[in-house]
Amino acid sequence: MVMSQLPSDLNRQLQADAGLSFQDFDVLVHLRESKGNRLRIGELAEALGWERSRTSHHVARMGARGLVCRERVDGDGRGAWVIATDRGLTEQEAAAAAHVELVRRLLFTDMPEEQIHELGDTLAVITRNLGFTPREMWHVESNDENDKAQEDESGKQ
Template sequence: MSDSSAIWLSPQQQHVWRSFLRFHDELNTVIARQLHNEGDLSLADFEVLVNLSEAPDGELRVTLLADRMLWERSRLSHQVSRMQKRGLVIRNDDPHDGRASVVSVTDKGRKAIEHVAPGHVDTVRRNLFAQLEDGDVDYLSGVFDRLLNVIHTNNPEIPTCACPPAETTRT
């Protein structure tokens, strides 16, 4: 930028920002490798299956699924088509609204996610939580809650997180 009055991140803020981005990318790479090696699933497959398996009756309207995943509908449509060819999901007309579609997880999709879930949990524990103490986890939980609240306040068009709330807080 040529504007000398621009406000830049401080060196520490720049370090935190870049470390956050790098950690996110590296963790997703490790998770993607685990999902592929253990279940021939992509990270995108896994995200769709998680959202569907947590939904009532294992199905969601395409628009709601796209909103939950923060994906464009066209991206989700292509992903669902690939997964449908592999028998992981099915797409049908919404019985309550013929203009809409619903996506449902199949038995094969449920088995696939159940197969990779233990390895996924282990991967997340080893690469995220293993070096953190309970107080660190509580602190990060609070920080992310505050940051997500700021994003939703500043960007009301972004759907709020479908993250499950912490059931207990350690002291």
């Protein structure tokens, strides 16, 4: 429930207060935190944990609204920078205070101090694991007989 409801609540607040989606805000935060407020499209996709095509489409929509622009990378005919515009940075900054306040209220209201520290420790462990899970760890149990049968099947094709 938390995995779906939290982003939904954050998105609704950002839309209502600033006209930004949660994804717009995330893109602008990553650009703001980068040198020159710019990242290559692949770097941005990696930072967001998105597919490159999703990132490219989202950036195009943001560009149409004047929040970001694209600029060719010198010496790389296919490469492009995604750059936060002054408008995008202004809108992200204006939305930040209310966004942070909502995050604090949703996550920490009525939570005792010791639970906040425990949550921090737990999230640190989860964060270390996210994005670094090798394919063989996607399935909790590995059955050698099933693995061998799958190898035999793939060899027949």
